[in-house]
Amino acid sequence: MARTQGSHSHVTGPRIRQAALRLFARHGYAAVSMRQIASEVGLQAGALYNYTPDKQALLLSLMTGHLEDLLARSARAEGTGPAEARLEAFVRFHIAYHLDRPDEVFIAYMELRNLEPDHFAQVEALRRRYEDRLEAILAAGRDEGVFDVPDTKIATLAVIAMLTGVTTWYRPAGRLSADAVAGLYWDMVRKTVAA
Amino acid sequence: MARTQGSHSHVTGPRIRQAALRLFARHGYAAVSMRQIASEVGLQAGALYNYTPDKQALLLSLMTGHLEDLLARSARAEGTGPAEARLEAFVRFHIAYHLDRPDEVFIAYMELRNLEPDHFAQVEALRRRYEDRLEAILAAGRDEGVFDVPDTKIATLAVIAMLTGVTTWYRPAGRLSADAVAGLYWDMVRKTVAA
Structure with missing residues (x-):
């Protein structure tokens, strides 16, 4: 699992950051949930925590x-x-x-x-x-x-x-x-x- | 009722605006509810709608x-x-x-x-x-x-x-x-x- 995660994280990490950036800019940090960010990049909410605490x-x-x-x-x-x-x-x-x-x-x-x-x-x-x-x-x-x-x-x-x-x-x-x-x-x- | 409301609205209206301003600036518009604004000025949420739609x-x-x-x-x-x-x-x-x-x-x-x-x-x-x-x-x-x-x-x-x-x-x-x-x-x- 660790290897698989590592081999995708150079793609998924930037996609998560881009999604978070877009959503924070559009709706404001306080109004955006981790679930929304995960959904934007096609991840389960739980999986998002592999990339960011x-x-x-x-x-x-x-x-x-x-x-x-x-x-x-x-x-x-x-x-x-x-x-x-x-x-x-x-x-x-x-x-x-x-x-x-x-x-x-x-x-x-x-x-x-x-x-x-x-x-x-x-x-x-x-x-x-x-x-x-x-x-x-x-x-x-x-x-x-x-x-x-x-x-x-x-x-x-x-x-x-x-x-x-x-x-x-x-x-x-x-x-x-x-x-x-x-x-x-x-x-x-x-x-x-x-x- | 209308008279009572009118006679206080010149005080309550500005207080509501001040509370909304403070809360929007602190937490962001999207994160603030009408209930919070009402509570800040000591009104029931329903009463707030007498002052603003x-x-x-x-x-x-x-x-x-x-x-x-x-x-x-x-x-x-x-x-x-x-x-x-x-x-x-x-x-x-x-x-x-x-x-x-x-x-x-x-x-x-x-x-x-x-x-x-x-x-x-x-x-x-x-x-x-x-x-x-x-x-x-x-x-x-x-x-x-x-x-x-x-x-x-x-x-x-x-x-x-x-x-x-x-x-x-x-x-x-x-x-x-x-x-x-x-x-x-x-x-x-x-x-x-x-x-």
Whole structure:
């Protein structure tokens, strides 16, 4: 049994996570049962517990998975150039990444209140690490003399909120492509921090 | 009976709305029952229906009430000066208003998915009217030659997201007062739209 379970878990695990993500985003964490998640992927409710100890573990895994992926990819996108080039890469990466994952973004914000305290602390630590990356770029640009940012922490939070807001209104069939939107946002961020 | 009910409804109605707001923000609309709301204000579940036809009507009323109040107060705050003065007033008003109402802000974003389609359309129309106010200021500043805003619609959405983001992290006991935060945000918005 263990072998059979193992040989399918690399397929079933991601399918469970996808189903949980969709259902949490659609109905809210509190309103979704493990039975519903199991039914969505064609498992008996009992079998679901072979993959995850409970619904809380599933939520935590979705949130930390999202943030760890965000951290790894943003590091690659950012590169090692001067601060302004790194900031532009950060802005364009952040918009593209979040537009591709509206359910993850929605859950990451909305379901924070449903995390148990130590899980909340884990998620907040990851989010803080991502914010720290942007704050380091702003501080570097200030040191280079190309940015004027009186409070790098507040500017970090302002820029991230501005960029993430795109997910609440962007539609692929709308008047602007994702690239055009990213260009407009980069122009605004550039001016916001300009010396 | 009608007279008695009428004479208390100006007190009980707001108490029901406050209880619903608190419970929706804490647990999510889907997870809260009419019975819980009634119990929170010391009513029998049946008596609650004297004040509101159902939970959906309560949610709609919370959202439209929030946005109508926002529209009325922002109009007064904005005044009729030149575009830059109106923009500063808009920024400072928006931050102060939203910091005073974290539960309303949270629900206004999070529970959109739980509105029935025609209710969603009503809420979206009000939100659009608020966005239109800011867009009109940006367009006026462009006409006056003091703002450089290539896309007033996108700049509107970007500025509102940036400002509303304050509610996700601001704590009254933190290192900055609400006024100091508003000053930093006004400085960033001013630069974002500057000619």
